Amino acid sequence: MTLTCKHDEIGAPKASRRDALRLIGAAAVGSTFATLRIQPLSASPAEMRTALERITDGKPVTAGRVKLEIPPLVENGNTVPITVTVESAMTAADHVRAIHVVTEKNPQPNVISCRLGPRAGRAMVSTRCRLSDTQNVIALAEMSDGSFWSDSVSVIITLGACLEDLI
Amino acid sequence: MARALINIPPKAKRGEIITIRTLISHHMETGFRYTTTGTQIPRDIITTFVATYNGEEIFRADLFPAIAANPFITFTTVATESGTIALSWSGDNGFAATEQVQITVE
Numbered sequence: 491m492t493l494t495c496k497h498d499e500i501g502a503p504k505a506s507r508r509d510a511l512r513l514i515g516a517a518a519v520g521s522t523f524a525t526l527r528i529q530p531l532s533a534s535p536a537e538m539r540t541a542l543e544r545i546t547d548g549k550p551v552t553a554g555r556v557k558l559e560i561p562p563l564v565e566n567g568n569t570v571p572i573t574v575t576v577e578s579a580m581t582a583a584d585h586v587r588a589i590h591v592v593t594e595k596n597p598q599p600n601v602i603s604c605r606l607g608p609r610a611g612r613a614m615v616s617t618r619c620r621l622s623d624t625q626n627v628i629a630l631a632e633m634s635d636g637s638f639w640s641d642s643v644s645v646i647i648t649l650g651a652c653l654e655d656l657i
Numbered sequence: 658m659a660r661a662l663i664n665i666p667p668k669a670k671r672g673e674i675i676t677i678r679t680l681i682s683h684h685m686e687t688g689f690r691y692t693t694t695g696t697q698i699p700r701d702i703i704t705t706f707v708a709t710y711n712g713e714e715i716f717r718a719d720l721f722p723a724i725a726a727n728p729f730i731t732f733t734t735v736a737t738e739s740g741t742i743a744l745s746w747s748g749d750n751g752f753a754a755t756e757q758v759q760i761t762v763e
Contacts, residue, residue: 557721568725568726569725569726570725573731577702593723596723597687597689597722598721598722598723599718600721600723601721601723601724602719602721602723602724603716603718603719603721603722604716604717604718604719605716605717605718606715606716606717606731606732608715609710609715609733609734609735609737610715610716610732610733610735611674611733611734611735612674612733614731614732614733615718615730615731615732616729616730616731616732617728617729617730617731618724618725618728619723619724620687620723620724620725621723621726625761641712651687655680
C-alpha cells in the first residue's frame with residue numbers, strides 16, 4: 491500500500507508535467523486562433539478605468555459640476571445624442587480645459603475628447619455617439635486648475651450598435 | 658469632398674456667445690465589424706476636428722469609433738471680431754476636409 495502510494499507520488503508529477511506541457515501547447519495554439527477569430531464584443535469596466543486613468547493621470551475625480559444629458563432609454567444605439575455642459579465661468583483664470591466622454595462596455599472605452607478654452611464662452615459640447623450595450627456613460631471635465639469633475643449616467647439600450655447585420 | 662453642413666450665425670454682436678453646429682457626411686466604419694465571410698472591415702473614421710477663428714484655434718476634438726456615422730459636433734465660441742471661422746476634419750486613409758464661413762461682428 492505504501493509502495494503504491496510512493497509510486498503514485500513519484501509518477502504523478504511526471505504525468506502532470508507532461509500534461510501541463512501539452513496543455514500549454516494547446517492553449518498557445520488556441521489563443522492564436524482566438525485572437526485571429528474573435529474580437530471582444532465589449533470592453534470591461536476595468537478597461538474604462540484604465541482609460542480614465544490615462545486621461546486624469548491618476549488625479550482624483552470628483553462627482554459634480556458636470557452635466558451629461560443623454561436619453562435614459564435608447565431604442566437605437568447607433569445614434570445616441572449626448573450633450574455635456576460644465577458649470578464654469580469660462581474666464582482666462584478659471585475655465586474648462588477639456589471634456590472627455592467614456593463608456594463602460596463599448597469595444598473601445600473612449601468616445602470623444604474635446605479641448606476648449608476661455609474663448610468658448612460656455613462649456614458645452616454636443617455630439618452623437620454609438621453605444622453597444624446597456625451601460626454607464628461618464629463625462630469628465632478637466633479644469634484650468636488641473637482638477638477633474640465627472641458625471642455618470644446609466645443608459646438602457648434596446649438595440650446596440652456593432653450588432654447590426656453583416657455586410 | 659465630403660458634404661458638410663455648418664450652422665453659424667452670419668451676424669453677431671461683439672462678445673455674444675454663438676453656437677456652431679457642424680455635420681459632415683462620413684460612414685465612420687468602426688473596425689469592429691465583420692463581413693459574412695469573416696474578414697474584418699478595416700477602421701475608417703474621422704479622428705480629428707479643429708475649429709479656428711481668424712487663424713486662432715478655438716476648439717479641437719479627438720473622435721473615436723464610438724462617434725456615430727456622419728459626425729455631428731456642436732460647440733460655442735465668443736464672437737470677438739469679423740472674420741473667418743475655418744473648420745477642418747481629418748482622419749483615416751488620408752481623409753481631409755476644410756470649410757470656411759464668414760462672420761460679421763458688429
